[in-house]
Amino acid sequence: MSGSLAQRQQLAGLGAQQAHASRQLRTQAAAGRPGRCRLACAAAGGDREVTLLDYGAGNVRSVRNAIRKLGYSIKEVESAADIAAADKLVFPGVGAFGQAMHILQQRGYVEALRDYIHADRPFMGICLGMQLLFEGSEESGGCEGLALVPGRVTHFDTTKGLPVPHIGWNDLIIKHPSALLSQVADRRVYFVHSYHATPSPENAEWVLATSDYGGEFVAAVQRGNVCATQFHPEKSGAAGLDILRSFLDPQFAAAGAAQAAPSSRPRGLAKRVIACLDVRANDNGDLVVTKGDQYDVRESGSTNEVRNLGKPVELAGRYFDEGADEVTFLNITGFRDFPLGDLPMLEVLRQASEGVFVPLTVGGGIREFTDGSGKHYSALQVAAEYFRSGADKVSIGSDAVLAVEQYLASGKQKDGSTAIEQISRVYGAQAVVVSIDPKRVWVADPANTTHHCVKSSKTGPNGEQWCWWQCTVKGGREGRDVDAVQLAQAVEDLGAGEILLNCIDCDGVGQGFDIELVAAVSDAVTIPVIASSGAGAPEHFSEVFQKTRAAAALAAGIFHRREVPIAAVKDHLNESGIPARTA
CATH class of the missing domain: 3.40.50.880 (Class I glutamine amidotransferase (GATase) domain)
Incomplete structure (x- = not known):
């Protein structure tokens, strides 16, 4: 990338603002598990x-x-x-x-x-x-x-x-x-x-x-x-x-061993099992991995503290050891003005990549911004620094929804200005993931909406049989007039290479992925779809792979709390005839 040197020089000034957080993370890493590798x-x-x-x-x-x-x-x-x-x-x-x-x-x-x-x-x-x-x-x-x-x-x-x-x-x-x-x-x-x-x-x-x-x-x-x-x-x-x-x-x-004969396991491209770490600062300013139900990450009761499930670098290393096919960091801290300086995700990536040799994805703050001194940074410059720090892919959420609204309003004209287009053009489509956060909307008759509807096996609160999925922004707090299928097709056209498909209704429930949502989106696009939200048992992974075209499935809380080991998911998939990596 011809501009990368200039970008690195421009971004070098951010280093001092990362220093305190860097020392904090290195102290955490030093206290990690000995002999992990x-x-x-x-x-x-x-x-x-x-x-x-x-x-x-x-x-x-x-x-x-x-x-x-x-x-x-x-x-x-x-x-x-x-x-x-x-x-x-x-x-x-x-x-x-x-x-x-x-x-x-x-x-x-x-x-x-x-x-x-x-x-x-x-x-x-x-x-x-x-x-x-x-x-x-x-x-x-x-x-x-x-x-x-x-x-x-x-x-x-x-x-x-x-x-x-x-x-x-x-x-x-x-x-x-x-x-x-x-x-x-x-x-x-x-x-x-x-x-x-x-x-x-x-x-x-x-x-x-x-x-x-x-x-x-x-x-x-x-x-x-x-x-x-x-x-x-x-x-x-x-x-x-x-x-x-x-x-x-x-x-x-x-001295290498002779080639082993193929095993009896299912052959071909494995279905990926991805560990997701929602990372944010707690009330003391420390980085923690957290998890919530319907995006609420605070403990109930008198403390109301941010739920702390571990340290990001340490947990990422644990998941690598346990066989996760990829590790995803989602920065859910409420920074809005200075994504490269407010929270040290760059340092999290640098340290995690020292001992985690599977793909790393990072989401949160991948957008253009202007800092307090008036200096402007393009989305491409921000992404470049994440890539240089160890990310293999970047995930774009709310900004993708806003970009699609602009794209649809222009009659599906692409002008190269969106973060998706900029990053994809330089780093390839495979480096750009779009994270979709939809929630189910029930309708009595699909003729009553212009959105992509499916006839559901469930019924709505008033007996409705049809539904569509409304995309949201701001961590699920604000709905937009764009549906999940519409968004997925648009971001594919803009240059995204993968979709991380969440579901607000299923998040933290542990009753399985929203199969109807995953099927609707994965059938509508030609890029890989990662199913997210709702996993509570190994059977939920096999179900989403058997009933949809999902290429991967992601979970967080059940892995953090050791309720379901990653190895148990992989063993179950192979036993079900679904290819999964076990070595």
Whole structure:
């Protein structure tokens, strides 16, 4: 991202305002569980050095953290000469194909990269860092790549009925033995992408592994010392760190276990189980994870204190250990004037990403604002700082509703001004989640409203059989004249890559997800939908996956209070024939 350096300089002044909160969080982290990490990590190795090509877009902090956890130091690429001098080069590509190639060309890196790879020197590309090795892509209106691997990158076919982007944990189909993947065995890895390369006779000598999503696509390539993965090893838990270590340490790779035979578990893309942490400041100014019923987070009785279910960094680490497929932080503090300075979610992300190697999403305050000194920050600048601090995705709530109202009022014209459009254009649709907070509205006759109605299996207070779901803003306190299906379709058109679908009526009740709502929205869009609100038992997860097209399901309170272990949910899903990641 060409403007990222200037953005970082502009945002650097926020650091002093984060200092107190940073010290508080680090004190919390120091008091956390000893020996939490169960990953096989190398000891610090003196002068072992990895050169990292970070061109300024997206979350590269997780890659840095993974490399350091494995005992290696990092040298940043600042010129083409740094590429030529590298002993081991890691290229984590994030964002859009066209913009990435533009930046590489602008900085004079293209020929240096080609020369390095042609010389068969140790290279690892990640996600877009793999796609750029191909001849070109139809993304960004069509553009040329590094032309090192035969073939072009194309968009997934949405007519096959699968949500796009392809987000989640999928199996690998190993095409030939390789030390790089010797430690993977039967474990899934994490993908997040809308574009893919297709295996062909022309690139067969390169293709190391494929995966399946409505057809076979290239998941990893290797020739000699050059390798790249479409999936994110730094977000693939223990399996991903083993892959990174196999690249960095040939002795570890050579000692890797033989490929295990496929197990009897359900194969393919796993349904994701996501742990959500509602984070806010309590009355003493301390950050806590809280949870409430219908969005009320205060204890009843005389104390009326903010409900405290734990510390955010510590809980995130616990959920990683327990097998959560993703962790979502929702900043629900009532800040409105200064989202980057009022609460240290940036520091929460920085610390969580040091030990949590699954995707992190953050919501709350992802919008444009003007601080007390009159300095203006765009939504893109705010999102950029969250990405640089460790977020893989940002979640936009109330501002998405307001953007859709403007979009509908203009006759569905897009002008590029919304936060969804800005962030999606630079970081890709997969980086933008829209959080919808709807509540059920009963109607006697669907002809009485212009909103999308369904005939419900329940009845309303006056015997109504039809309902629609009204979108809300301000934490559910204010309803708007936009329904959930309408909003979902609009944000998909604006560039969102995923929908987090809450339900005010079901929140905290523990009687299951609103199946009718989830079905209505997931049937109306081609992007993945995360079901949220209402989970109280493992059976609620299998029900929403069996009865709707939801790609993931999210829970908070039942995990915080240890009422339902994440492992119990995963075991139940697999026993029900629903693919779930268990390793």
